[in-house]
Amino acid sequence: MKVGFIGLGAMGSAMASNLLKAGHSVTVWNRSPEATAPLASLGAKVASTPQRAAQGEALFSMLSNDQAVREVVLDSGLLEEMDKGTVHVNHATVSVALARELASAHAQRGLDYVAAPVFGRPDVAAAGRLNIVVAGKPAVLERVRPLLEAMGSAIWPMGEEAERANVVKIAGNFMLGAAIESMAEASALTRAHGVSAGDFLHVMTSTLFAAPPYQGYAKLIAEQRFKPAGFALPLGYKDINLALSAADATRVPLPFASVLRDSLLETLALGDEDVDWSALAMVAARRAGLKD
Amino acid sequence: MKVGFIGLGAMGSAMASNLLKAGHSVTVWNRSPEATAPLASLGAKVASTPQRAAQGEALFSMLSNDQAVREVVLDSGLLEEMDKGTVHVNHATVSVALARELASAHAQRGLDYVAAPVFGRPDVAAAGRLNIVVAGKPAVLERVRPLLEAMGSAIWPMGEEAERANVVKIAGNFMLGAAIESMAEASALTRAHGVSAGDFLHVMTSTLFAAPPYQGYAKLIAEQRFKPAGFALPLGYKDINLALSAADATRVPLPFASVLRDSLLETLALGDEDVDWSALAMVAARRAGLKD
Amino acid sequence: MKVGFIGLGAMGSAMASNLLKAGHSVTVWNRSPEATAPLASLGAKVASTPQRAAQGEALFSMLSNDQAVREVVLDSGLLEEMDKGTVHVNHATVSVALARELASAHAQRGLDYVAAPVFGRPDVAAAGRLNIVVAGKPAVLERVRPLLEAMGSAIWPMGEEAERANVVKIAGNFMLGAAIESMAEASALTRAHGVSAGDFLHVMTSTLFAAPPYQGYAKLIAEQRFKPAGFALPLGYKDINLALSAADATRVPLPFASVLRDSLLETLALGDEDVDWSALAMVAARRAGLKD
Amino acid sequence: MKVGFIGLGAMGSAMASNLLKAGHSVTVWNRSPEATAPLASLGAKVASTPQRAAQGEALFSMLSNDQAVREVVLDSGLLEEMDKGTVHVNHATVSVALARELASAHAQRGLDYVAAPVFGRPDVAAAGRLNIVVAGKPAVLERVRPLLEAMGSAIWPMGEEAERANVVKIAGNFMLGAAIESMAEASALTRAHGVSAGDFLHVMTSTLFAAPPYQGYAKLIAEQRFKPAGFALPLGYKDINLALSAADATRVPLPFASVLRDSLLETLALGDEDVDWSALAMVAARRAGLKD
Incomplete structure (x- = not known):
């Protein structure tokens, strides 16, 4: 099929x-054009504007946050120029x-829209093994399903309203953060009793918590890397x-998320933004007066 | 080998x-004697006092909490009557x-002591697949290792000081509680946006959190069972x-544990003690004004 | 002096x-014009637009929140039409x-700006006994001081940068919220032990906490009114x-504010927005399973 | 009247x-006898055991904590030797x-008991201006009232059950801790925006929070003393x-107390126990990355 893809992080x-690789004809666009070269070498066409990439069966977008989506999708005039036959599949975590707002903007212009946030890091994406959570009209989803299956190992439909897919992604990321904080606090506790974070987390992630995210973050915490x-x-x-914003809008108290917010803020206040978010463990240890 | 076992929940x-089943000669004792019958039918000898079970290579104890351990092990005179060649292996979560205090009481009397709390529910115990976290002198651990291997699929040594094994068990249970609370809050958030706890948690426990404790508790939360x-x-x-007590003694702030304490207290205040601790999800939903 | 006043709640x-009453010549404007009548009867001139009120020595504004200030002050063209000799004194809690942004917008246009949030309820304002926290250039503050003294019993200068006055107001309101939550939790605790909120809070606000905000909110909590x-x-x-937004921008963890946020959200989730914020006590009691 | 007094901190x-000074005949006892000398010089008789001080109309005790009360009152045999006509007035915060347990131990022996915790520092005690919260039988309270009035400016009866007076003291101290933490967080927030703790807290404790405990602790925080x-x-x-223990027994979630517990624990983990509890402000500032 002929598709477009914008946002090439x-x-x-x-x-x-x-x-x-799945044989589709892909036109790509990225804000900084350097990122298009590797894809061009794989056969992608390179568009000079997002509008020119918005053609064919579907336009995929993978932009980094609300602001980027707002600028590229809503404020740029992109939707005004899109063909009504092109489905917009938005993978961003927004x-x-x-x-x-996006669902409504597409509906007003008679455009089909699928919210499709993903779970998985770049290596998982490269392997085509993402978990893709989707929301949109069933018939529209069916049209793009073969394309999604080229990128993910599982497609998880959550209903029609776009926000349903997004809230699942948001709630899932919150669960990841909570898993990290629980390891951070628990290993501060064992360290204070003479058991290293490595020894403790090795037991936990070999037994009850033998799931990849726990294992990956446990390794970083154990090695303080x-x-x-x-x-x-x-x-x-x-x-x-x-x-917290989603919780605010629907009035859902989230005490764990509030603790996470404060702990992340404290980690940020240490002054180093280039760290992994498992650096939450540094703060949990510091609060307990533990030396590195 | 000839061993004793007290505490037959x-x-x-x-x-x-x-x-x-592994061919050892086991003498059992339990406070309420009914529990001894099934083991007697498997060939166990039944002792009328814990002292009489404390003989042979090792005495295993699996009592329910600090109070039971204190009464049966420390206040009963059991240690005074134990043979110096018998290792006491204490499986309780204390x-x-x-x-x-237990380590010290055994040391004062020249008795060998192994702290050996376990991870695993009764079905896992029945299958002989417990994870057993141990602390004690290496030579003593070696002596009881074959016996432990009859009960568990993995033995995790944490060093000599007994408290090290216990703090690992305590920290692990805290991580389990945190996992439940994170599912409770996250699914309250998705429910408020139209995604059922079942749909949301099915995605999460099929993907990032495909670990048995998550899967088990997710099912209870989804079914409100x-x-x-x-x-x-x-x-x-x-x-x-x-x-929190372990954290108090070593001055380790545990904000997640504090939230859990308050949430469990709120769940208890609902008045029904017979519920599973995944009923934390009821409280998270109630706070958000969600109906069952 | 000749001044303008916009925002007549x-x-x-x-x-x-x-x-x-202090003898100044005041031109007033309000979005809904009914509010101008009582002031007109006291001698105020009524302007048909905020621009027309922005004349003389100073323009005072007392608008209800960020959105109202943005619309009336920034988006309306007001600043473009203001005379460079007129000081804008902004009393809003923003x-x-x-x-x-306001400080910068005024500076760009060469206009003098004073941030002047106030502590005090309408009855205190009517008595001319507000506490007015101010930030701005000292010389400018001196020019408007006699006017401020007609409205407040004390003027508290915090320096030049406008945000300093606003953060004091914000931090002060947070302290008020914390005082209420502490009474809400403490009286839930005494109630659970047989001491009514009224009896307990009467002792506290007659002794250690004999300050008007404590006394006022204690009365509401005791009477559940x-x-x-x-x-x-x-x-x-x-x-x-x-x-929390100010804390976010400067990376200041505020765990009490996080608890307050969740407790207020839980109170809002009960469905009744028309209650006083001391209804935090309802939620504290409900969590403890206390009946009204 | 003839009375005894034990516990001379x-x-x-x-x-x-x-x-x-009020003319009563007082027999005193203290664990370390040095403390009795100044009172002896004022006319007190000095007893060599607590039992010998337990005579006359009333025995007052002001011991430092649960452990001291347990040792001196319950485990020493004191109650067995007390005269049934002597009222025990216990001022300790327990x-x-x-x-x-104390109420029950006295009742079993037919002894009259009054729980009488106090609010006020040593200087307030010296001035005879304590606030004394009391619980006990009304007739018994009346008998000791003149004695209490020699020590306090107000007597606050809370009913018959001893625990009522104690929970009021406990809840009141929690409110004090919450007031300190709120100042600690609020002043970290203003400091991050350029307003010193001194400038901010001066405004607050001169206006809304013009109560002695706020003013006293604000001074310590402002001066980092x-x-x-x-x-x-x-x-x-x-x-x-x-x-938190009282809350546990009656199932009252206290999220502010949980935050306070963690913040105090973090302050203790800094390693210096000799600081005032307003050092909570040090931790709030440290979390925000603020330098002293």
């Missing part, structure tokens, strides 16, 4: 390349508020604030 | 029966403070207080 | 009337971010969010 | 001296659990734990 590039960041602290802070 | 009975309790709320509350 | 009307609202719950929630 | 000495301790951090930590 580590995630978007990996995803677009899987579309190419706020519930923007999810609603917070750089380079796999998932940078400011992004984690942004995600927890997305959860 | 669901866990202890399953563990003792695995010792019998406080760090009691762990120290909090009775009969797999792990009763007051036990969860006790365990979080063990974490 | 309960606070603004009381403040403007004190300017009139975010630190908007405080900065949360309507009509003296200070409506959504306004309290707004103010705590102003504290 | 700074508080007890000041209280006993007011009984002497746990609700011990309050119940945490030594010598007026009220030492470990005592504050003990008091918050008394609140």
Whole structure:
């Protein structure tokens, strides 16, 4: 099929390349054009504006946050120039508020819209093994399903309203943050009793918590290796604030998210933004007066 | 080998029966004697006092909490009558403070002591697949290792000081509680946006959190099936207080544990103690004004 | 002196009337013109647009929140039409971010600006006994001091940067919220032990906490009289969010503010927005399973 | 009247001296006998055991904590030797659990008991201006009222059950801790925006919070003068734990107390126990990355 793809960070590039490998014709665009070269070498056409990429069966976008989506999708005039036959599949992790605004903006212009946030790091994206949470009209979802299947190992439909997919992504990221904080606090406790974070977390992630995210973050905490960041602290802070905003709009108290917010803020106040969000463990240890 | 086993609740009975199945000679005792019958039918000898069970290579004990351990092990005169060649292997989840007191009481009497708390529910114990966290002198551990291997699939040594094994158990249970609370809050958030707890938690526990404890508790939360309790709320509350006590003694702030304490207390204040501790989800939903 | 006053809610009307009583010539404007009549009867001139009120020595504004200030002051063209000799004195409780934006917008246009949030309810304003926290250039402050003294019993200068006055107001309101929550929790605790909120809070506010805000809110809590609202719950929630936003911008963890946010959200989730923010006590009691 | 007084720390000495000044005949006892000399010089008789002080109309005790009360009152045989006509007036801040145990121990022996915790520092005690919260039988209270009035400016009866007076004291101390934490967080927030703790807290404690405890602690926070301790951090930590224990027994979630517990624990983890509990402000500032 003929599709467009805008937003070629580590995630978007990996995803677009899987579309190419699956034999689709992909036109790509990125704000900084350097990122288009590797995809061009795989056969992608390069567009000079997002509008020119918005053609064919579907336009995929993988932009980094609310602001980027607002600028590229809503404020640029992109929707005005899109063909009514092109489905916009938005993979970005955006706020519930923007999810609603996007759904409404597409509907007003008679455009089909699918919210499709993903779980998975760039290596998972490269392997075509993302978990893609989707929301949109069932018939529209069916049209883009083969394309999504080129990028992900599982597609999780959550209903029609776009925000449903986005809130699942937001709530999932909150659960990840909570898992990290629980390891941070628990290992501060064992360290204070003479058991290293490595010994403790090895037991836990070999037994009850033998799941990849626990195992990955446990390794970083045990080794106190917070750089380079796999998932940078400011992004984690942004995600927890997305959860708190969604909670605010629907009046859902989230005491764990409030603790996470304060702990991430304290970690940020240490002055180093380039750390992984598992640096929460540094703060938990510091509060207990533990030396590195 | 010839061993004793005291404390025949669901866990202890399953563990003792695995010792019998492995060909060991087991003398059992339990406060309420009815629990001894099934083991007697498997070949166990039944002792009329804990002292009489304390003979042979090792005495295993699986008592329910600090108070039971204090009464049966420390206040009963049991240690005074134990043979110096018998190793006491204590499987109970006890406080760090009691762990120290027990280690000291055994040392004063020249008795060998192994702290050996376990991870796993009764079905796991019955299958002989417990994870057993141990602390004690290496030579002593080696002597009881074959016996432990009859009950568990993995033995996790944490060093010599007894409290090290106990703090790992306590910190692990805290992580379980945190995992439940994070699912409780996250699913309140998705429900407020139209995504059922079942749909949301199915995605999460099929992908990032594909670990048995998440899957088990997610099912209870999704079905709002909090009775009969797999792990009763007051036990969860006790365990979080063990974490807070250990944290108090070593001055480790644990903000997640504080939230858990308050949330469990709020769940208890609803008046029904017979619920599973995943009933934390009821409270998270109630706070958000969500109807069942 | 000749001055303007825009924003004639309960606070603004009381403040403007004190300017009139002090012999100043006041031109007033309000979005809904009904509010101007009582002031007109005291001798005020009524302007048909905010621009027409922006004349003379000073323009006072007492608008209800960020949005109202943005619309009336920034988006309306008001600043473009203001005379360079007129000082704008802004009494609104606004975010630190908007405080900065306002200071900058005035500076760019060569206009003098004083941030002047106030502590005090409408009855205090009517008595001319407000506490006015101010920030701005000393010489400018001196010019408007006689006018401020017609409205307040004390003027508290905090330096030049506008945001300094606003953060003091925000932090002060957070302290008020914390005082209420502490009474809410403490009286839930005494009630659970047989001491009524009234008996307990009477002791506390007659002794250690014999300060008017404690006494006023204690009375509401003791009588469970949360309507009509003296200070409506959504306004309290707004103010705590102003504290959290200011904390976010400067990376200051505020765990008490996080608890307040969640407790206010839980109170809002009960579904009744018309209650006073001391209804926090309802939620504290409900969590403990206390009946009304 | 003829009375006894045991426990002659700074508080007890000041209280006993007011009984002497009011013309009563006082027999005193203290664990370390040096403390008796100043009172002897005022006319007190010195007893060599607590039992010998327990005679006449009333025995007053002002011991430092649960452990001291348990040792001196319950475990020493004191109650067995007390005359049935002597009322025991216990001024100590004890746990609700011990309050119940004490009431029951006295009742079993037919002894009259009054729980009478006090609000006020040593200087207030010396001035005879304590606030004394009392619980006990009305007729018994009337008998000791003239004696209490020699020590306090107000007597606050809370009913018959001893624990009622103690829970009021505990809840009141929790409110003090919350007031300090709110100042600690609020002033960290203003400092991050350029307003010193001194400038901010001066406004607040001159206006809304013009109550002595706020003013006293604000001064310490503004000057970062945490030594010598007026009220030492470990005592504050003990008091918050008394609140949490009382809350545990009656199932009252206290999220502010949980935050206080963690913040006090973090302050203790800094390693210096000799600081005033207003050193909470150090931790709030440190979390925000603020330099001293």
